[in-house]
Amino acid sequence: MSNPRKILVVGAGLSGVSVSIQLLRKGVDVVLVDNGTNASSIIAAGIMNPLVFRRMTKGWRVDDFVPSSKEYYASIEAETNTSFFHTLPMRRMFSTEHERELWLKKQVREDFQDYMTPLESSDDTYNRCINQFGSGRIKNAFTVNPSVFLSAAKQLIEAKGSIINELFDYAELSGTTYRGAQYDDIIFCEGYLGMNNPWFSFLPINPTKGEVLTVHSEKLPEDESLNRKCFNLPLGDKKFKIGSTIDWNNTSLEITEEGKAEILKNLSYIIEEEVDVLSHQAGIRPGSKDRRPFIGTHPEHANYHVFNGLGSKGYLLCPQLSKELVDWIIEGKELDPEVRIERYYPKA
Ligand SMILES: Cc1cc2nc3c(=O)[nH]c(=O)nc-3n(C[C@H](O)[C@H](O)[C@H](O)COP(=O)(O)OP(=O)(O)OC[C@H]3O[C@@H](n4cnc5c(N)ncnc54)[C@H](O)[C@@H]3O)c2cc1C
Numbered sequence: 143m144s145n146p147r148k149i150l151v152v153g154a155g156l157s158g159v160s161v162s163i164q165l166l167r168k169g170v171d172v173v174l175v176d177n178g179t180n181a182s183s184i185i186a187a188g189i190m191n192p193l194v195f196r197r198m199t200k201g202w203r204v205d206d207f208v209p210s211s212k213e214y215y216a217s218i219e220a221e222t223n224t225s226f227f228h229t230l231p232m233r234r235m236f237s238t239e240h241e242r243e244l245w246l247k248k249q250v251r252e253d254f255q256d257y258m259t260p261l262e263s264s265d266d267t268y269n270r271c272i273n274q275f276g277s278g279r280i281k282n283a284f285t286v287n288p289s290v291f292l293s294a295a296k297q298l299i300e301a302k303g304s305i306i307n308e309l310f311d312y313a314e315l316s317g318t319t320y321r322g323a324q325y326d327d328i329i330f331c332e333g334y335l336g337m338n339n340p341w342f343s344f345l346p347i348n349p350t351k352g353e354v355l356t357v358h359s360e361k362l363p364e365d366e367s368l369n370r371k372c373f374n375l376p377l378g379d380k381k382f383k384i385g386s387t388i389d390w391n392n393t394s395l396e397i398t399e400e401g402k403a404e405i406l407k408n409l410s411y412i413i414e415e416e417v418d419v420l421s422h423q424a425g426i427r428p429g430s431k432d433r434r435p436f437i438g439t440h441p442e443h444a445n446y447h448v449f450n451g452l453g454s455k456g457y458l459l460c461p462q463l464s465k466e467l468v469d470w471i472i473e474g475k476e477l478d479p480e481v482r483i484e485r486y487y488p489k490a
Contacts, residue, residue, distance in 0.1 A: 144169035145472065147326040151175070152310045155183035156288075156456050157449050158331035159295035160464035162303065163218070168472050172303035173325070175310045180292075181395060182333050183456065185354065185425030187375050187383050188286035189367065190458040192257045195234055198244035200257060202433070203478075207458050208256075208282050214461030215286060222297055226290035232283040233268070235370035235412060236275035245278045257281050270363045271412045283367070285375065286457050312340055318445050327471060329447045334393065334426045336450045341443060344488045345436045347450060348429035351392035353401035354385035357409075357417040372408035381420065384409055388454075390429070397422045429453045437467050438483040447471060448483060 147170050151162050154176030162172045190211060192204040201207075215227035236242045242261075249258045259279040266276040299305055310320075318325045330339055334349040356377070362368070364376045375383040387401045402422055409417065430436060430451035440446040449467050452459055469475040 145171075147171065147472070148173070148324070149327045149329060149471075150320055150323075150325045151329045151331060153331035153333060153335075154292075154296065154305065155180050155331065155333050156186075156292070156460050157183075157333070157452060157464065158329075159292060159299060160214075160460045161329055161331055161449050161467060162299045163295060164464045164468040165472075166299065166302045168468060170472070172299065173306060173323070174299055174303065175306045175308060177309040178307055180333075181335070181426045182428065183292060184288050185352070185423050186288050186457065187354065187373065187385060188288045188291070188457050189230065189232075189373060189375060190284040190286070190455075191232060191280065191369075192282050192458075193234075193280055195241070195369070198241060198248055200254065201455065201458070202480075203462075204257070204458075207462050210462035210465070211284065211458055214465075215284075215291070218291070218294055218298060222294040224290055224294040226287040226294065228285050230283045230285040230375075231366045232280040233265075233366050233368050234278045234280060235268075235271065235273060235368055236277060237370055237411075239275050242276045242278075249278075271361075271368055272414065285367075288457075325445075327445045327447060329449060329467070329471075331449045333450065334428045336428065336448065339448075341440055341446050342436075342448045342450075342483075345448065345450065345483060345486050346431055347436070348390060348431055349393045350427040350429040350454070351389040351394060351424060352386040352427055352454070353389075353397055353405065353422065353424045354383055355402060355405050355419050356421040356423075357382050357384055357419050359413070359415060359417045361413050361415045362417075368412050371411045372405060374409070374412065382417075384417075393426060395424050395426065397424045427452075427454050427456075432485075435459065435463060435481045436483050436486070437463060437477055437481040438470070441484075441487050 151158050151174045162174045165172050248254045249260045268277045314321050337347045367375050428450050436451040470477050
């Protein structure tokens with residue numbers, strides 16, 4: 143399919159590469175610009191969990207996002223002959239008796255069949271970690287290896303469009319001309335750095351710092367991801383990613399002793415063993431107060447668009463929402479009212 147439009151995408155994290163791939167699939171000529179200082183997508187664990195454990199509910203729009211993510215990541219793997227997307231056996235270690243009761247109520251409901259495995263006695267007696275209140279196995283959880291995915295996505299974009307490795311300078315954008323080149327549209331996918339964007343400064347992007355550890359453990363199971371107060375993601379070879387802290391309104395990329403101590407304390411609710419810390423990283427999620435992304439078109443500049451605010455669930459949300467943004471720009475299909483940036487348009 144070919145489309146006469148030429149679009150400049152700013153930012154090559156998860157959001158920018160996904161928007162670019164969706165545009166290329168519509169035959170659009172894409173130029174992607176990124177300065178190579180990614181703060182979130184590469185740090186992420188890449189876990190896709192369809193449940194919200196706090197109240198034992200389904201995540202927002204999971205019935206759309208799960209099939210769309212499966213299709214999207216598998217198609218990129220096939221096109222690039224890579225492997226980065228896997229089913230993730232995941233077990234919630236209940237943190238209260240009440241949580242277990244909630245699970246028992248929900249597991250019989252039709253709308254939870256795809257996400258919860260009905261409890262068995264072996265879930266109550268599971269003994270490969272601290273088990274106070276029993277455990278439940280989640281269905282349809284997945285993981286993406288972020289670095290393999292991002293390099294495969296960029297490989298795909300470079301084959302059909304182009305990538306410029308430099309800082310996008312707002313002062314050099316005049317109308318839809320950037321550094322002498324003419325575009326039809328500009329799409330900003332800048333993660334938390336979108337806070338500095340002069341056109342979309344009305345969006346309340348909430349920079350949410352997160353720290354993660356990679357540890358060596360002799361005791362954590364390698365065939366399941368356990369979750370209570372923290373997640374642990376088996377990486378193979380007795381290595382695990384453990385995280386993550388949540389620090390609102392913090393734009394520092396420094397790793398801290400406090401962050402490390404918090405993660406290790408949370409891990410102590412899962413195993414008693416002292417683990418060896420192999421590495422420690424920090425990133426910044428582009429959060430939003432109402433936990434919904436910021437997607438849409440500038441109220442006055444009809445060719446400036448934004449795709450941001452993916453928060454802590456970007457890997458699950460992005461495949462479907464990047465498609466919806468592109469369908470809006472190219473075909474005029476209505477966006478989900480919950481993501482539309484009209485909710486933050488400046489009042490006249
Ligand atoms: C510790 C941690 C753990 C996480 N774990 C998970 C998880 O398990 N599952 C999950 O789904 N999500 C997770 N996330 C969240 C996930 O990382 C984000 O939702 C998602 O990656 C955000 O992607 P993004 O493209 O919007 O932002 P980013 O990844 O920050 O990408 C933005 C890009 O824009 C570029 N850029 C910005 N401004 C400019 C400019 N002026 N010029 C050029 N380039 C520019 C930046 O360099 C960057 O590459 C985690 C995040 C953190 C911090």
